[in-house]
Amino acid sequence: MMRLSAVLLGLTACTPQGEAPVTADGTTRYLCADGAKLSAVYGSNDDVKLTVNGETVNLLVEESASGARYGWPSDGSNYVWWTKGDTGTLYWKDGTKGGKETVLYEDCKAQ
Numbered sequence: 001m002m003r004l005s006a007v008l009l010g011l012t013a014c015t016p017q018g019e020a021p022v023t024a025d026g027t028t029r030y031l032c033a034d035g036a037k038l039s040a041v042y043g044s045n046d047d048v049k050l051t052v053n054g055e056t057v058n059l060l061v062e063e064s065a066s067g068a069r070y071g072w073p074s075d076g077s078n079y080v081w082w083t084k085g086d087t088g089t090l091y092w093k094d095g096t097k098g099g100k101e102t103v104l105y106e107d108c109k110a111q
Contacts, residue, residue, distance in 0.1 A: 030088055033107035038090065040081070050081050052090060052105075075099075086110040 022028050030038040041049045046061035048070045057079055059070035067084030076095040081088060088108040091101040 029111045030108035031111050032090075032105040032109075034105065036105045036108075038088070038105065038108055040088075048081060050079065050090075052079070079104075 071080040072078040080091040090105040
């Protein structure tokens, strides 16, 4: 077990710049500019399980010009998680206001 931990630690330390480090359980943890902590588990089906304030939401990949954008395909309100490299921004998309997106957490850096 000690050897596996050392290997995983070594792999995390060797993560190329601009890519988010992933823990042994597949989670990427983020620390945002205001001190908020988020975590994400990226799936193999272009989805993400995002945990914010103790709530876990499932989001699907959406079209983006740059980076990776995740949301929920509906006209309702939902979170939008947009990442580029090792940094992300969490938005709230308000379905009652024509889909207006408000920044909740920004400059979230992968830890």
